[in-house]
Amino acid sequence: MTEFKELIRKIVDKLYLVVWSPWGEENVSEIDISFGFVFKNEPNKLCIVSVDKDELWSPHISFESLPENKYSWEDFHPRIKMWMNAEDQNLMIGKEYYEVTNSELLNNIIGNEIEGIEFLKIEGNPEPFGVKILFNDDYIISMPNSDGNTVETKAFNKTDSIENFKQIGNVIYSRL
Amino acid sequence: MAISGIGAIKAGLLYFGAANTSSQVLSWGNNAKGHLIKHADELGLGGYSLQQLQRMIPQLRSAANQLYNNVIPSLTRIGRWGGQSDDVLMHITNNGKMMVTKQNGEFITVINKTSNNWYQLARPLK
Numbered sequence: 546m547t548e549f550k551e552l553i554r555k556i557v558d559k560l561y562l563v564v565w566s567p568w569g570e571e572n573v574s575e576i577d578i579s580f581g582f583v584f585k586n587e588p589n590k591l592c593i594v595s596v597d598k599d600e601l602w603s604p605h606i607s608f609e610s611l612p613e614n615k616y617s618w619e620d621f622h623p624r625i626k627m628w629m630n631a632e633d634q635n636l637m638i639g640k641e642y643y644e645v646t647n648s649e650l651l652n653n654i655i656g657n658e659i660e661g662i663e664f665l666k667i668e669g670n671p672e673p674f675g676v677k678i679l680f681n682d683d684y685i686i687s688m689p690n691s692d693g694n695t696v697e698t699k700a701f702n703k704t705d706s707i708e709n710f711k712q713i714g715n716v717i718y719s720r721l
Numbered sequence: 722m723a724i725s726g727i728g729a730i731k732a733g734l735l736y737f738g739a740a741n742t743s744s745q746v747l748s749w750g751n752n753a754k755g756h757l758i759k760h761a762d763e764l765g766l767g768g769y770s771l772q773q774l775q776r777m778i779p780q781l782r783s784a785a786n787q788l789y790n791n792v793i794p795s796l797t798r799i800g801r802w803g804g805q806s807d808d809v810l811m812h813i814t815n816n817g818k819m820m821v822t823k824q825n826g827e828f829i830t831v832i833n834k835t836s837n838n839w840y841q842l843a844r845p846l847k
Contacts, residue, residue: 577751690804
């Protein structure tokens, strides 16, 4: 978890969405999707904030080199719709990278500094289930769904997935 | 192809009624293909390329069913799971994995752990 603290004060230079092909998914909230950051002064490293895929509860950071194959923000919604429709059996299911640096929906994140990090916890339970990354005028919440991770920001992917956790107990935000 | 309606009910009945005397059969949602490919490693089919795995859905389903028939019933718990509106079943297999299903036996996921915070928060099924 100390890795999360190291994100504070970093500036987002490029932004990616990392998605497992949502073949046949009926709900957007069930898509396995995470944010990938390229920070200023670290141009060759993709920092992916997601869930620990081995246990599907805890927030997790991993690092990769920049993807050789990527889609654009303009591709995002049409491709997600295509996957969810699950019509073309020849489509190759796998991890996809969308560079969304030019998305207007996310322009309060791109070029901005991470001002703080909060862990999302259930009151009385010490293990955080998600993370909120704070920007001056936006945020990213990253938390588990059925078989992966989901995200939301002020204007993107507002699925209110946190409601699911409120059924377990009071959700508290614990500042790092 | 999803098993729904009577098929899903039958799968659920098989789970709850069969004890260990007959084979339990998972049911599959429309999204199962992607989840099975994602968890090929956990299902014992690691080492294949994504291209190969796309053509191995029957084998992946079979491997999942095999795991489902090797759960330790006394360790199964029922409780909340991320993204699910209803309680799910968390089954621990005898080779150290956790398979998560809906209560009607529909496959959700499988992980390489025998416990996590979801499991800790859940209650024993029996």
